[in-house]
Amino acid sequence: MSATTDLQPGRSGPRLSAAVRRGALPWLILAVVYALCVIASADFLTWHTIRLQLIQAAFIGLVAIGETLAILIGHIDLSIPWTITLTGIFATNLYAAHPHEWVAFGAAIGIGVAVGLVNMLGVYVLRVNSLIWTLSINLMLQGLTLIYTNAAAPTTVVPPAAKFLALGMVGEIPMAAVLWAVCAVIVIGALRFTPFGRAVYAIGSNELVALVSGIRLGRVYAAVFITSGVMAALVGLLLSGYSSQAYLGMGDDYLLPPVAAVVIGGSRLAGGEGGYGGSIAGAMTVILLEAMLITLNVSQGEREIVFGAILLALAFLFLGRSRR
Amino acid sequence: MPDAVLRAENLTKRYGGITALEDVSLSLAAGEVLALLGANGAGKSTLVKLLSGNILPDGGSIAIGGEGRHLTSPRMAFEAGVATVHQELSLFGSLTVAQNVLIGREERGRFGHIREDASLRRTEALLAEIGVPDIAADARVGTLSLAQRQLVEIAKAMSFDPRVLILDEPTSALGLTDVHRLLTVVRGLRAKGRAIIFISHRMEEIEDIADSVTILRSGRKVGAFPRHSFTRERALELMLGETQQQLHAVPPPPAPPDSTPPILQVADLRLDGRLNGVSFDLRPGEVLGLAGLEGQGQKDMLFALFGLFRRGLRGDVIIRGQARRASRPLQAIAAGLAFIPDDRKNMGGFMFLPIAHNVTITILNRLRRFLFLDSRQEKAVVSALIRQLAIKCSSADAPLGSLSGGNQQKVIAAKWLAFERDIYLFCDPTRGVDAGARETIYATIRDLAAAGKGIILYSTDMVEFPILCSRVLVFRGGKIAGAVSGAEINEESILALSFRDTGTVAA
Numbered sequence: 160m161s162a163t164t165d166l167q168p169g170r171s172g173p174r175l176s177a178a179v180r181r182g183a184l185p186w187l188i189l190a191v192v193y194a195l196c197v198i199a200s201a202d203f204l205t206w207h208t209i210r211l212q213l214i215q216a217a218f219i220g221l222v223a224i225g226e227t228l229a230i231l232i233g234h235i236d237l238s239i240p241w242t243i244t245l246t247g248i249f250a251t252n253l254y255a256a257h258p259h260e261w262v263a264f265g266a267a268i269g270i271g272v273a274v275g276l277v278n279m280l281g282v283y284v285l286r287v288n289s290l291i292w293t294l295s296i297n298l299m300l301q302g303l304t305l306i307y308t309n310a311a312a313p314t315t316v317v318p319p320a321a322k323f324l325a326l327g328m329v330g331e332i333p334m335a336a337v338l339w340a341v342c343a344v345i346v347i348g349a350l351r352f353t354p355f356g357r358a359v360y361a362i363g364s365n366e367l368v369a370l371v372s373g374i375r376l377g378r379v380y381a382a383v384f385i386t387s388g389v390m391a392a393l394v395g396l397l398l399s400g401y402s403s404q405a406y407l408g409m410g411d412d413y414l415l416p417p418v419a420a421v422v423i424g425g426s427r428l429a430g431g432e433g434g435y436g437g438s439i440a441g442a443m444t445v446i447l448l449e450a451m452l453i454t455l456n457v458s459q460g461e462r463e464i465v466f467g468a469i470l471l472a473l474a475f476l477f478l479g480r481s482r483r
Numbered sequence: 484m485p486d487a488v489l490r491a492e493n494l495t496k497r498y499g500g501i502t503a504l505e506d507v508s509l510s511l512a513a514g515e516v517l518a519l520l521g522a523n524g525a526g527k528s529t530l531v532k533l534l535s536g537n538i539l540p541d542g543g544s545i546a547i548g549g550e551g552r553h554l555t556s557p558r559m560a561f562e563a564g565v566a567t568v569h570q571e572l573s574l575f576g577s578l579t580v581a582q583n584v585l586i587g588r589e590e591r592g593r594f595g596h597i598r599e600d601a602s603l604r605r606t607e608a609l610l611a612e613i614g615v616p617d618i619a620a621d622a623r624v625g626t627l628s629l630a631q632r633q634l635v636e637i638a639k640a641m642s643f644d645p646r647v648l649i650l651d652e653p654t655s656a657l658g659l660t661d662v663h664r665l666l667t668v669v670r671g672l673r674a675k676g677r678a679i680i681f682i683s684h685r686m687e688e689i690e691d692i693a694d695s696v697t698i699l700r701s702g703r704k705v706g707a708f709p710r711h712s713f714t715r716e717r718a719l720e721l722m723l724g725e726t727q728q729q730l731h732a733v734p735p736p737p738a739p740p741d742s743t744p745p746i747l748q749v750a751d752l753r754l755d756g757r758l759n760g761v762s763f764d765l766r767p768g769e770v771l772g773l774a775g776l777e778g779q780g781q782k783d784m785l786f787a788l789f790g791l792f793r794r795g796l797r798g799d800v801i802i803r804g805q806a807r808r809a810s811r812p813l814q815a816i817a818a819g820l821a822f823i824p825d826d827r828k829n830m831g832g833f834m835f836l837p838i839a840h841n842v843t844i845t846i847l848n849r850l851r852r853f854l855f856l857d858s859r860q861e862k863a864v865v866s867a868l869i870r871q872l873a874i875k876c877s878s879a880d881a882p883l884g885s886l887s888g889g890n891q892q893k894v895i896a897a898k899w900l901a902f903e904r905d906i907y908l909f910c911d912p913t914r915g916v917d918a919g920a921r922e923t924i925y926a927t928i929r930d931l932a933a934a935g936k937g938i939i940l941y942s943t944d945m946v947e948f949p950i951l952c953s954r955v956l957v958f959r960g961g962k963i964a965g966a967v968s969g970a971e972i973n974e975e976s977i978l979a980l981s982f983r984d985t986g987t988v989a990a
Contacts, residue, residue, distance in 0.1 A: 314972045352855040354847035362843055364833040371789070371830055372898065373816040431835060 175360030185424045192444050196451045201448075210333055212446050214325070214401070217339035219416055219441035221394050223424075224346050225387020226417040227438045228409045231350075231431025232362045232383055234282055236287035238274055239391040239417060243410030245449035246270045246395030248304060248313050251405045255316040262320040263396060271392030273301070275385030283380035296415075302408065309431035313405050335397065340388075355382060363430025415446045415470055422473045486549060486691060487567070488513050488678040489534070489647045490870045495542035496529050496702075497947045499978040503529040506543070511647065516669065518693035519682045522722050522978060523777050523943050526702040527682055527861045528570075534680070537568035538558030548646060550896030551804045566645035568636045570652045581606035583624050583641045607730050609638045628659030629756075637668060654688060655778070656756075666692050674892040685775050686715050686982055700724045719982065721974050733925075736932040738953035739768040739971065746937040747906055749788070752798035752977075757783045759961040760798070765906065765937040770928060772948040773941040774977045775958035781941040782825075783961070785908045788939075789822040802906070816845075819905035823896050825914050827888065831895040834884035841883050841894050845902035849875055868897040872923055889920025896927055906937040913944060925951060943975045957981055 196203040203209070222239050229236040245451040246267045256261040274296065279293035327334035350356035358379045369377060394413070399405035424441035426433025448469070452462045487510040496504040504526040511517050521527045532538045534545065536554035547563045554560045560567070574583045581602045582589075590601035606620040615634045624632060633653055639646055650669070654662045662685075669692055673679060683689055689696060696713045698706040698721045706721040715743040745764035752761045758780050765771050773781040787796050790809030802818045809815035815822070823828040832841045842849060842865050850856045850864075865879045872893040876886055885892055892912060899907065908927065913921045930950055932938055938952060938980050948955045954968040957980035965980040 191795055274945075278576075311693065348729070352858075354856060355841060356852055357844065357847055357856070358837060360840070361833060364836050366831055368833055369844070371791070371812045373823060374844065375813065431833075 161444070166456060168370060170313060171337045178411060181462040182425065183436075185379065185444070186435040189232060189440040189444045189447070192447045192451070194446050196454070199451050200454045201328050202454075203447075205218055206331065208332075212443070212450055214333045214335045215450075216443045216446040217333070217335035217446055218394050218397060218401075219413070220339050220439055221342060221390050221397075222387075223420040223442050224419045224435065224439045225383070225390045227346070227421050227424070227426060227433070227435045228359060228383040229289070229358050229387055230418070230421050230426050230428060231433060232379065235418065236278065236291040236293050236384065236387045237418075238278060238300060238412060240410035240413045241297050241386070242270065242274050242388055242391035243395035243413055244357070244405075245307070245410050246392040246406060247399040247405035247482050248308060248407070250392075250396055251314050251317055252311050253392060253401050254318050255314045258316075260318050260320045263321065267392040268395045269390055271389030272385050272390070273388070274383065275388030277386065278384040283377055284304070288315075294350070308407060315404040317399050317403055318396070321396040322403065322470065325397040325402070338418045343439055346365035350434055355379065360431055360478055363427075363432070365431075375443075415466070417442075417467070419470050419473060422470075428474065430483075440441055486512055487546075490546045491530075491534065492546075493543035493861045494530065494533055494540050494545070496538065497532060497541050502702050504533070504540075507699070507702075507704045508543075509707070511680065513646070513676045514673055515677050515694045516673055516679045516681050516692050518689040518696045519699065520684075520689065520696060520718055520722060522945075523723070524701070525699040527699055529571075530699070530703070531649055531680075531955060532684070533565060534565055534647075534649060535562070535569075536565070548769075549774055560596055561643045561645070564643075564646035564725060565649065566640035566647070567652060568633075568640050568650040568651065570655065572632055572636055572843045574624045574632055574635060574639075577623065579621040580618060580622055580635050580638075583635060584609060584620075584642050585857050586639075588642070602888075602960075605642075606638070609642055610634075612670050613638055613641055625797075628661075630657050630664065633657065633665060633972050634668065635743070637665075641672070647678045647679065647680065649682075651682045653681075653682070654683055654685060654887065659895055661686065684982055686718070688711075690715075698722060717980075719815070719898075719975070723978055733950050735949065735951050735953055735972075736768070736770055736929050737765045741813035743767060746803060747788075748799070748801040748900075750799040750801070752784070752787060752796070752800065754783055754787055754792060754797075754961075755795050757961050758798075761958075761961070761963055762798075763963065763966075765939060765958055767935045767937050768932050769940045769954065770932050770940055770952045771957035772952035772972070773939060773958060774945065774955050775964070775981050779981075780960040780961035781958045782910060784958070785822065785910050785939065785941055789813065789820055789908060797917055804827075816904070820906035820908060821899035821902070821906070822908045823892075823899060823910060823912050825911035827891050827895060832883045832891060832898075837880045837884055838869075838874070838886070838894055839879040842868055842879075842901055844896045849902075868900060871900070872897055872927065873919075886918075887917065889916040889923075892916050893923055895919060896924065900927070904936070906939070907931055909938065909940045909942075911941055911943050913942070913947065928962055945977055948972050948977065949974075 165472055207364040246476070249270065250263045253266050277296060278293055281287045282289045324334050324338055329337050332358025350359060358369065358374050361372070361374055362376060363380055366376065395410065397411050418439035419440050422428060422441070423441070423444050424433065426437060449462065452465060457465070489511040492508045494504055495502070496863060507526070507530060509517065519530070521529050532624045533540050536557045536559050539555060541924070545554060548984060550944065554563060558983060584606045585602050589597040590605060592598045603620045610618050610620060611615055618627070618631055618634060621628060624635060627635065652667055657665065666688065669679060669681065681692060690713070692708050692824045696708050696718065697704060698718055700722055701724070702776060705724065743766045746767045748761045748764040752758050761784060774782055786792060788800060788812045793810050794807065799806060804898060807818035809818060828834060839861065842862050849854065850861050869876065872898070873895045874890050876890065883891055886894065895910070910923045912924050916924065928938055928940065940947070942948065949972045954966060955967050955972050956963045957977055
């Protein structure tokens with residue numbers, strides 16, 4: 160009988176509130192950073208400015224979906240920047256030659272899936288450290304992009320749908336934010352309420368236990384890295400829509416900011432703990448920090464240094480906190 | 484004995500509330516080989532760790548060469564003149580014999596650089612001294628046989644020029660020829676006046692080489708003989724003791740009738756040196772015990788059945804008449820196997836995930852309705868199992884790691900009760916588990932047997948076999964040394980088989 164009485168939910172109170180506190184921390188950080196932004200410039204109170212930041216945050220937030228999944232299973236995806244650039248340039252060029260929306264989006268999804276499969280191959284099948292593997296793939300995608308642009312110059316012809324998704328408005332809300340919200344709901348739901356989500360946390364907690372419990376590791380790895388590849392490719396299209404052109408280096412700002420967003424969001428870098436909810440706040444925080452530094456006329460070089468320092472501090476804090 | 488090189492008096496070591504070693508004294512003269520005998524958990528390794536400076540005693544004293552010593556580190560033990568060759572070899576496969584033997588103490592040149600040639604020569608001299616000049620000092624250890632590595636370990640120990648040499652089961656992994664060679668080396672060292680503590684489970688080796696035999700049981704010294712008055716029967720009796728009061732309090736589940744077709748057939752299973760041709764049948768409703776001293780292949784057997792060896796496994800595993808040898812856990816699970824490992828932290832459960840998620844990890848697909856997990860059904864499954872196994876927890880959402888070891892083990896068992904399988908492999912399920920949880924695990928095993936499941940139970944606690952198993956296979960050197968069934972299952976018969984002659988087995 161003690162077992163049944165022990166099941167009373169009331170006793171989990173303190174633990175629950177600790178979890179809530181932990182879940183709330185990224186939003187608290189976001190609030191502080193936003194307050195600092197407002198102090199730096201009252202412009203941050205206007206909807207116009209907020210809207211612009213929201214679009215930027217959506218781009219980071221969308222790629223942070225894949226990054227969150229990769230980090231939750233205990234890995235990382237650093238192949239995002241050149242997946243973005245390659246997709247942006249290749250898909251728009253293809254669209255210029257064959258002006259159908261589905262051609263551009265089909266190409267983007269194809270590139271995303273391919274990159275994801277290659278990453279899964281290296282990290283799961285060949286067991287290469289994901290940091291090394293995905294960074295090398297990033298480098299190779301860069302090479303591929305350069306070879307491709309030698310043969311075909313980037314174009315300014317951009318699919319209208321990409322433009323709409325990046326710049327369009329639904330009433331007063333940017334379309335990019337709506338897209339982000341929809342994707343966020345799907346990811347959070349998948350992580351919390353589906354077998355896939357359970358498997359992701361299981362693998363990140365202890366891969367050997369997941370293996371002997373009958374989890375199909377390969378499928379989960381594939382799903383995680385393909386999601387990451389497809390989200391990066393999609394953002395590649397959106398970014399070319401946003402600037403009405405695709406160009407070399409357009410993905411360069413997407414190497415570490417997504418990682419920073421996930422870590423600020425409270426996910427454990429070693430995997431198994433966290434979720435996408437925090438990454439949303441993390442993405443906004445990263446963008447606001449950047450905007451604030453620009454407002455304060457901090458030069459690009461100095462901004463990079465500040466960002467590097469923040470990332471290191473986060474890694475130190477969060478890794479240190481969860482070393483157990 | 485005033486001439487004792489090593490004298491240990493009243494050594495006592497406690498871990499928490501458990502006394503691993505109590506009041507053990509022994510003394511050892513130059514040129515003497517003292518054999519140490521005892522079953523699993525008798526305290527042999529504790530004694531070795533104390534003498535080699537790996538742990539400190541809670542009571543008692545150690546004197547070496549008549550001088551009281553406080554051995555606070557392995558280094559200090561070396562300096563005091565005690566060198567130990569541990570059971571797990573500690574050589575670097577990618578380094579040469581000389582680099583291993585003199586590691587950290589290489590011959591140095593004027594600028595502090597390592598003089599490989601001088602190191603080589605010194606190692607060659609050491610190898611010649613212990614009587615194995617055929618091992619090349621510049622060979623990579625990775626290319627040597629297990630027996631040769633064992634001898635390199637001895638050379639390494641001898642490089643400290645010890646007065647006392649401790650050999651912890653040096654022969655356990657060796658074949659007959661290599662054993663003879665090693666014993667010859669030991670004899671040579673004895674002739675040179677070294678005092679040697681020799682640990683082995685092989686009676687004939689002990690009869691062959693020991694000058695005296697000390698027997699431990701449950702952390703106490705229960706007997707010491709000079710060689711001439713030692714008999715195997717007496718030794719077994721002493722190792723066994725009188726621990727058999729409660730044994731037949733509960734009869735084991737009845738053996739299924741002989742006519743029942745087997746659910747699992749294993750034929751000539753081999754795994755490079757660790758399993759050397761194991762064959763047996765398991766019938767539904769049967770609890771089959773795997774016994775023997777630790778590390779004789781029982782655990783490898785379970786790991787092999789559950790697909791944890793991706794390659795190197797040979798032989799047949801037939802489940803319900805179909806060949807189902809697994810090279811991945813998924814295949815084993817699909818073939819109807821469940822595995823409850825002994826290493827809860829690394830293989831058993833997700834310590835930081837909720838209890839509920841640990842239990843239902845095996846049945847995620849079954850709990851899926853359309854895309855999502857049916858949380859009501861999940862709650863029902865989990866709370867039923869929490870009740871059934873009397874798992875003590877504040878809530879099903881509490882992390883697994885917050886539970887006691889026994890309750891963790893129940894949760895790990897629960898995940899395979901949620902996902903019902905035909906054959907359950909229990910790998911030492913009660914290790915480090917409290918009495919209450921033990922009873923629950925025993926009851927679970929009985930219930931599974933009653934439900935017609937096939938069960939294989941590997942245990943390091945021999946008390947469990949008579950109360951749970953209808954048949955016990957005793958492993959030795961990766962083979963089945965013998966089987967006992969029914970009323971013959973007791974510690975005595977198991978120990979006798981565990982320690983039986985290698986002559987017939989090692990060939």
